[in-house]
Amino acid sequence: MDRLMVSVSGVRGTVGGTLTPEVACRFACAFGTMLVRNRRGRRGKRPTVVLGRDTRPSGPMLRNAVAAGLLASGVNVVDLGVVTTPGAALMTARLRADGGAVITASHNPAEYNGMKFLQSTGTGLAADQAGRLAEIRSSGEFFLADTERLGVETTNSDTHRLHVQAVCRAVDCRAVVRRRFKVVLDSVNGAGCAVTPMLLKRLGCRVAHLNAQPHGRFAHPPEPIEPNLKGLCAAVRRHKAAAGFAQDADADRLAIVDENGRFIGEEYTLALAAAFVLRHRKGKLAANMVTSRMIDDIARSADCRVVRAPTGEANVVAAMRKHKCIMGGEGGGGVIEPKVVPVRDSLVAIAYVLQYLAETGKSLSELVAEIPRYVMMKTKFPCPPGAAAGVIAAAQRAFASRAGARFDASDGLRIDLPEGWVCARASNTEPIMRIIAEAADAESAGRLVAEVRRVADSVIAGS
Numbered sequence: 001m002d003r004l005m006v007s008v009s010g011v012r013g014t015v016g017g018t019l020t021p022e023v024a025c026r027f028a029c030a031f032g033t034m035l036v037r038n039r040r041g042r043r044g045k046r047p048t049v050v051l052g053r054d055t056r057p058s059g060p061m062l063r064n065a066v067a068a069g070l071l072a073s074g075v076n077v078v079d080l081g082v083v084t085t086p087g088a089a090l091m092t093a094r095l096r097a098d099g100g101a102v103i104t105a106s107h108n109p110a111e112y113n114g115m116k117f118l119q120s121t122g123t124g125l126a127a128d129q130a131g132r133l134a135e136i137r138s139s140g141e142f143f144l145a146d147t148e149r150l151g152v153e154t155t156n157s158d159t160h161r162l163h164v165q166a167v168c169r170a171v172d173c174r175a176v177v178r179r180r181f182k183v184v185l186d187s188v189n190g191a192g193c194a195v196t197p198m199l200l201k202r203l204g205c206r207v208a209h210l211n212a213q214p215h216g217r218f219a220h221p222p223e224p225i226e227p228n229l230k231g232l233c234a235a236v237r238r239h240k241a242a243a244g245f246a247q248d249a250d251a252d253r254l255a256i257v258d259e260n261g262r263f264i265g266e267e268y269t270l271a272l273a274a275a276f277v278l279r280h281r282k283g284k285l286a287a288n289m290v291t292s293r294m295i296d297d298i299a300r301s302a303d304c305r306v307v308r309a310p311t312g313e314a315n316v317v318a319a320m321r322k323h324k325c326i327m328g329g330e331g332g333g334g335v336i337e338p339k340v341v342p343v344r345d346s347l348v349a350i351a352y353v354l355q356y357l358a359e360t361g362k363s364l365s366e367l368v369a370e371i372p373r374y375v376m377m378k379t380k381f382p383c384p385p386g387a388a389a390g391v392i393a394a395a396q397r398a399f400a401s402r403a404g405a406r407f408d409a410s411d412g413l414r415i416d417l418p419e420g421w422v423c424a425r426a427s428n429t430e431p432i433m434r435i436i437a438e439a440a441d442a443e444s445a446g447r448l449v450a451e452v453r454r455v456a457d458s459v460i461a462g463s
């Protein structure tokens with residue numbers, strides 16, 4: 001189904017289909033209007049927005065539409081060119097801009113593109129801000145500046161340099177450089193193509209770079225999951241590399257291949273980063289509801305704990321701020337190091353994994369083997385929006401008498417049990433429900449999914 005997908009984290013659609021220049025410009029006018037309203041009272045000061053894009057061929061077209069909307073509403077634009085999402089977030093904060101806009105569809109195929117709007121801190125919009133943006137957009141009541149107050153556009157090409165510098169400050173570069181690691185990097189022709197080799201060079205690595213041309217015609221589907229990374233696995237074996245790293249198109253997510261050319265699973269990116277960080281600093285960690293409990297085990301062995309947040313990067317970051325977490329992230333390969341930038345960042349994840357290898361002298365497969373292994377099972381099925389609350393309530397009742405059961409209903413329902421956990425959640429953008437479970441083996445995880453599915457089926461049948 002070709003439709004515009006609008007959520008808290010931004011908007012996505014197809015190029016030549018739902019994501020037209022007009023749609024992009026209206027979003028930008030709405031964002032500009034919101035910032036101008038926030039600035040009221042501070043006379044003479046125009047808000048500033050940092051604007052970046054990934055490498056998709058549709059990027060320049062959308063960039064022009066977004067810049068037009070921002071300038072028209074009296075917002076100054078700092079064009080960063082092709083940058084990663086964490087790079088744009090870093091620059092939003094560094095330049096003390098009022099917000100950021102990134103043109104990317106992240107891990108979606110090339111026919112898609114999208115926009116993500118950032119707060120002044122660099123983090124994605126909070127739910128209330130996204131709600132206000134949607135209101136302004138649908139009302140069409142945009143602030144349109146007169147000639148004197150139109151926005152002014154400038155460019156800035158410092159993103160990559162400042163990003164690499166910030167990541168290098170968070171690690172012991174010399175310890176990594178001494179090892180002269182051989183690594184294979186797959187940037188999937190995306191926004192990570194230019195900046196990531198700069199980081200790896202600073203870390204003294206010898207790099208074989210796959211899909212290194214930043215033209216946005218992705219050599220494989222850009223989601224860094226196992227079926228898409230066969231080439232990377234083979235290259236790691238061929239080069240006898242210490243690690244293989246795969247980024248998505250906007251380089252916020254990272255997946256890892258071990259020295260044997262084995263895809264270790266995207267849940268391990270955050271787990272390894274957490275294990276590394278807790279060797280050096282003690283404190284709370286944050287993760288969303290459906291991140292593997294590997295992170296709980298890692299935290300427990302360091303006498304620390306994990307705060308769970310509703311799904312969505314901005315929610316994880318909000319929980320990190322509230323609970324003063326030292327790091328956080330999401331299971332799909334997203335590591336958030338607030339010392340560098342308060343969004344997921346594949347560059348930080350790479351640097352942490354390399355320092356972890358350097359200081360332990362162990363291989364990736366050895367480090368992975370130290371972390372308790374779980375199996376995650378997922379399913380999704382049609383669920384009318386009106387039935388979702390009933391399913392959640394019925395699932396809670398069904399598990400209420402289970403020994404050791406703990407419930408978290410802040411985002412769908414997560415049930416923690418001694419043998420594993422299961423989470424049921426209705427999608428915000430489609431009439432479907434997802435059930436995700438994790439346990440020590442596939443049979444137990446499958447049983448948890450089936451139990452909740454049975455409850456859901458009976459509620460949906462009766463609704």
Ligand code: MG
Nearest residue numbers: 106248250252
């Ligand atoms: Mg992404």
